[in-house]
Amino acid sequence: MQNSNYYCVIMAGGVGARLWPLSNNSTPKQFIDVLGDGQTLIQKTFQRFARICPKENIYIVTNKTYETLTREQLPELTDNQIILEPFRRDTAPCIAYANYKIKAINPNAVVVVAPSDHYIEKEDVFVDVIQKGLEITSQSSCLLTIGIQPTSPNTGYGYIQYDEDEPLAGNPSVYAVKTFTEKPELEMAKSFIDSGEFLWNAGIFMWSIETINKAFETFLPDINDLFKQGEGLYNTPKEREFIDHIYQVCRKISIDYGIMEKADNAMVYAANFGWSDLGTWSALYDLQKKDDKLNAVVGNHVKLYDASKCVVNMPRNKVVIIQGLDDYIVAENNNVLIICKKSEEQQVRQYVTDVQVDFGREFV
Amino acid sequence: MQNSNYYCVIMAGGVGARLWPLSNNSTPKQFIDVLGDGQTLIQKTFQRFARICPKENIYIVTNKTYETLTREQLPELTDNQIILEPFRRDTAPCIAYANYKIKAINPNAVVVVAPSDHYIEKEDVFVDVIQKGLEITSQSSCLLTIGIQPTSPNTGYGYIQYDEDEPLAGNPSVYAVKTFTEKPELEMAKSFIDSGEFLWNAGIFMWSIETINKAFETFLPDINDLFKQGEGLYNTPKEREFIDHIYQVCRKISIDYGIMEKADNAMVYAANFGWSDLGTWSALYDLQKKDDKLNAVVGNHVKLYDASKCVVNMPRNKVVIIQGLDDYIVAENNNVLIICKKSEEQQVRQYVTDVQVDFGREFV
Numbered sequence: 001m002q003n004s005n006y007y008c009v010i011m012a013g014g015v016g017a018r019l020w021p022l023s024n025n026s027t028p029k030q031f032i033d034v035l036g037d038g039q040t041l042i043q044k045t046f047q048r049f050a051r052i053c054p055k056e057n058i059y060i061v062t063n064k065t066y067e068t069l070t071r072e073q074l075p076e077l078t079d080n081q082i083i084l085e086p087f088r089r090d091t092a093p094c095i096a097y098a099n100y101k102i103k104a105i106n107p108n109a110v111v112v113v114a115p116s117d118h119y120i121e122k123e124d125v126f127v128d129v130i131q132k133g134l135e136i137t138s139q140s141s142c143l144l145t146i147g148i149q150p151t152s153p154n155t156g157y158g159y160i161q162y163d164e165d166e167p168l169a170g171n172p173s174v175y176a177v178k179t180f181t182e183k184p185e186l187e188m189a190k191s192f193i194d195s196g197e198f199l200w201n202a203g204i205f206m207w208s209i210e211t212i213n214k215a216f217e218t219f220l221p222d223i224n225d226l227f228k229q230g231e232g233l234y235n236t237p238k239e240r241e242f243i244d245h246i247y248q249v250c251r252k253i254s255i256d257y258g259i260m261e262k263a264d265n266a267m268v269y270a271a272n273f274g275w276s277d278l279g280t281w282s283a284l285y286d287l288q289k290k291d292d293k294l295n296a297v298v299g300n301h302v303k304l305y306d307a308s309k310c311v312v313n314m315p316r317n318k319v320v321i322i323q324g325l326d327d328y329i330v331a332e333n334n335n336v337l338i339i340c341k342k343s344e345e346q347q348v349r350q351y352v353t354d355v356q357v358d359f360g361r362e363f364v
Numbered sequence: 365m366q367n368s369n370y371y372c373v374i375m376a377g378g379v380g381a382r383l384w385p386l387s388n389n390s391t392p393k394q395f396i397d398v399l400g401d402g403q404t405l406i407q408k409t410f411q412r413f414a415r416i417c418p419k420e421n422i423y424i425v426t427n428k429t430y431e432t433l434t435r436e437q438l439p440e441l442t443d444n445q446i447i448l449e450p451f452r453r454d455t456a457p458c459i460a461y462a463n464y465k466i467k468a469i470n471p472n473a474v475v476v477v478a479p480s481d482h483y484i485e486k487e488d489v490f491v492d493v494i495q496k497g498l499e500i501t502s503q504s505s506c507l508l509t510i511g512i513q514p515t516s517p518n519t520g521y522g523y524i525q526y527d528e529d530e531p532l533a534g535n536p537s538v539y540a541v542k543t544f545t546e547k548p549e550l551e552m553a554k555s556f557i558d559s560g561e562f563l564w565n566a567g568i569f570m571w572s573i574e575t576i577n578k579a580f581e582t583f584l585p586d587i588n589d590l591f592k593q594g595e596g597l598y599n600t601p602k603e604r605e606f607i608d609h610i611y612q613v614c615r616k617i618s619i620d621y622g623i624m625e626k627a628d629n630a631m632v633y634a635a636n637f638g639w640s641d642l643g644t645w646s647a648l649y650d651l652q653k654k655d656d657k658l659n660a661v662v663g664n665h666v667k668l669y670d671a672s673k674c675v676v677n678m679p680r681n682k683v684v685i686i687q688g689l690d691d692y693i694v695a696e697n698n699n700v701l702i703i704c705k706k707s708e709e710q711q712v713r714q715y716v717t718d719v720q721v722d723f724g725r726e727f728v
Binding site: 332340 | 669682684699701708
C-alpha cells in the first residue's frame, strides 16, 4: 500500500542541448526513446515513480510547448497532473509552482522532485533509496538530495561535498551537506574525486511541503510571494491565467543556487543505483551496446570502415558510410547533421547557439 | 559556317560511381550541376560541341533509363538525336550503334566521340583542337584520340604512350600512339610521368565513319555483324525493336580495349585545355572554390570548426556541423551520407557495391 502523502514532481521542461540534434527544441530528449528500448525517458521515469507514489500523486512540470507530447506519452495523467509553464524560468519557479498546487490538495505532502530524462540502471535500489528518503523527509525538516558516488572526474556534473562525520542517525548513507558546487574544471573535478568527499549531484530532491515552503520564504521570498498570491486559484480554472501573468515577472533561478547552496538543513543521501544524466553523447555512448571496434551505432543502414569508438545515431533508413573516424560523434536528426570529436562534446551546446544565431530557431 | 559532315556523339550512359552519392543510378553526374554554375555537365558538353558541329548533327547515347533526364536537359534535341541503349555494354557497342545511325544519314560523316561528364577549362582551345582533329580525320584514315599533358601521377586515369619521333606532318601536336594503358598503380604512374612519353587518355575520339567501320570489321567483327544486320532499320520506327533484340546478345567491351589498343592507325593529339574527368571527389575538390582553411563547401547551412581541406557537398538546406576533420569527403544525396578520407576515395566504388548488396539497389 503506497503512502498517500507521497508525491512526485517530474521536471520535464529542459531541452537537452548537448545531445543535439537527437534532442532538440521540438522534441527534447525526455520525449525520445534515447536508448532504443521501446520507451521514452519520461515514460520510464513515470513508471519508476509509480512504484513509490500513487499514480495520481505524480505531476509533470513542463513547458506548454510540450503539452501534446506529454499527453501522448503519458495518457494516464489527468489534466491537473500536467503542470504547464508558459516560459522557462529554471528549476526554482517550477518547483514553487508545483509546491503550491500540491499544498492546496494535501498540506501534509512529502515530495520527491526529479528530472524526467535520466538513466537509472538498478531500479530496485533506486526505489528503495527514494522510499527511505521520503520517510526521512516526512519525519525531519531537511532538504534531502541524492548524491551519486562518482566514477570519473566528469566536468558535466555538479558536485556535492558531504560531511562524513555527520551521518544521519538511523541511516548511515545520509550526511549533512558541506557545499554544492557547479560544474568544475577538469583539475578541480580530479581533486574532488581524490578527496573522497564529493558526490555527483543527481538533481533529485526530497522534502515535505512544509520544509520547502519555509526555505522559499527564507531564501527566495520574491518568488514565494508571487506564487503565494495564487492560493485559492491552484487546481481551478483560474490557475492558468494567474500563472501566465506571474511567470512574466518571475525571475529565472535554479533551486540549487537559490536554495540548496544557502540552506543549513541540506542533507545528501549517498547512493549507487547506476545513474547517468544522459546529458552528452559520451554519456549515451557509455550505456549503449558496442560492436567489436567499440562503435555504438543506432541506424539500420550504417556501414563502418576503419572506424572505432564512434557514437553514431542516424535516422533508421538513412544509408551511412563512415570511413576512417576514431572517437567521433556522428548524429543526425530533423535535417541536422553533426560530426564532432567526442572529446569536444561540451562544445555541442555552443554549436546549437551558433546555428540558432546564423540559421534560425527552426533548426535547434 | 559549320561543316555539315562533322558529327558529334556524346556518351552519357555512365553512373559516376566514385562521385556517389552525389552521382547515382537515378541521376548520374552528367545530369547534375556538379560545379554549381547553373548548368549540368551534359548541357555544357552539348554547348561546347554546338560550336563545332551543326546542332542537328549532335547525338546523345545513353541508357533508356535516362531518356527523360536527357529530354528535359536538352530540349532542342529531336527524338532521333537521342540514342537509347537498353542495357549497359560499355563504349564499343555504344559507338557501333551511333556509327550505323550516322552512316545511314551521311556516309561521309567525320565524328567526334566524347564523354558527357568531363570538365574543360579553356573552351576556345578545346574547340580549336577538336576542329583541327576533325579536319585531320576527314583527310587521313586514322583513329585520333586526345591526350592530356599530365600534371600528376593520377591513378584514376588511363595513359597513352606516344612516339615523339613521329609527329604528323602539318600538326606538331599529333603523334603516333605506342601503347594505351589502363589505370596504373601509383609507382607505374610516377614512372610514366618521369618518362615524359605519356599523356592522360581523355576518352575523346575522332574518326571518319569509314575508318571506324573498318576498325570494327577488323577488331570486333562479331559486334560489327550484329549492328550491320540493322542496316535499313536505323532512323526508322523499326530501329528500337532491332536494338532491344541485339543488345541482349551483344557482349560488353570498351572501345579502348576492343579497338584502340589493337589498331596500328591510332594517333594522339597532345592538348592542354584544362581537363578533368571529374571522376572522384578530389577531382571535384580541385576545381572548387576553397575557404581560408582550404575546405570546398557546397551547402547553405554548413558550419566548420577545426576542419581543413575537406570537400563537403550537402543538400542546400541541411544544417551541418563538422568539427575536427582534415582532408575528408563529407557528402550527402538522396538519403545517403558518406564520410570518408579523401585518400581513400578510390574505395567509394566498393562502398557503392557493398551498399547495393547489403541494402538494395534503391540506395545506389
